[in-house]
Amino acid sequence: MLKTTVSGSGPSLIWAHGLMLSMTLEDTTGWFHPTQEDGIRRIRYDARGHGHSPGGTASSAYLWTSQADDMLGVASEHATTPRALGGHSMGSASALLAALKQPELTSCLILATPPTAWQTRPNQVRRYRQMQRLIEQRGIASLLRLAAQNPALPNWLLQAHPDHASASLRALSGMRADALMAILDAACACDLPAVSALQQLEVPTLILAWRDDPIHPLETAEQLATALPLAELQIISDANDLQHWPRTISDFVRRHAPG
Template sequence: MPEVREATLDLDGTTLSYEECSGAGPAIVGLHGLGSSRAADDASGYFDWSALTTSGRRLVRYDARGHGRSTGRPVPAEYAWPHLADDLLALLDAISPNEPVDAFGASMGVGTLLHAVIKRPDRFRRLALIIPPTAWESRAAQSANYQQIAALLREHGIAALTAATASRPPLPILEAGGWTITPPDIDGSIMADVMLGASDTDLPAAEAIKTIQQPVLLRPWTDDPAHPLATSERLHELLPNAVIEIQRTPDDLRALGTRLATYFD
């Protein structure tokens, strides 16, 4: 079994917590979605990265600023995707200073990755974009939703958000697989700030995305307004070296980790 090393990286306004699974070759770096973390991904069951830990490659996963074991401060702008991209690039300089990495990100992680690869294309070999979020024309409605969540948190606290989330119907693919969405893994004292930061951010402009030359694997799922298929279809059009594989069933989702291990091999 590969060894797992826990470590931290001190940056302005945060101490990033990450884990490094021993292995050979260029690192594979994993990014989670808004409200999630390494622990939350593992607990959810539907994102299973175990195939990557046994692939023989070095796997690095980290908790984004303000999430999981990483710290944050009440500054909404620090949770916008361009700022999170700077955190990612600083982490890459620490864990792989002389070699580009392969990277996968889910939802917020997609936004972080796209901004990072545009800023520093030399730091990346291949990308996998899992359930890309709302973007461009569809982003305004989602931004308003995050602003409402922030207002709810400030007025009524986390219990009110938990109750509101529990009343929503489950996503079809998760319900069919017997999975549920885990509660947000964010410090309650800054959760509203994280949501406001998410509300004031978007994917890079289309012209910038067209410049990305790395191979890209798109893995959206269906029937999720927060991660519409239209975003992935548009990214597929814009990215010059991309393939798209739509996850329609629980078995498609269960195969995700193995597919990434093959893709990054």
């Protein structure tokens, strides 16, 4: 059973967090969700093996396609249709694949900092394999030390909010090594759908991207914006603009989702 929270009232937004992160991390950073009620019913959950959700060691359960099924399961249990789907990084991939599976039940889609995909994916796969070797040889504590020395966030964000790197480390430190190995195996096997499939998705889509992050390259966001027929792309490069993302997301959902 996935750890799920429901808050607020209004049009429903099903939301998924990023790889090696959690709902708690998102609450700490405030990147995507407001601190007060804003007319959106937010249905959020910790992905398998993350946060307070259980997870096994079968990598198939962590594939983006499997996570899309998890999102649709949460949506079926907690939301009427149509409903908005969204997520950050890995969670945005889950939301995109879920929308492709049930476009008729998706009022709109929010893709925040989409992950590496297509031609940039192989480099990211090499990073994941390096992380696995480090875990195998020295344990997850060594991975935590490496992550502390090389925070996976844009420099402009770290300068404004150095505590966000610590929040990411806390999320990672709570993961089991065997589950994390399976999660990374699955990540190595994943990629976004072909452009030809995306061109068929007639769902209003908001793409939120930030600059100077090789793990979430602008290239992916721009290619998605070109491929998806009803996409809007917003790009930021400073922490002041990041503060507006929660309201931007809520406004987009209200614009496209019924109450």
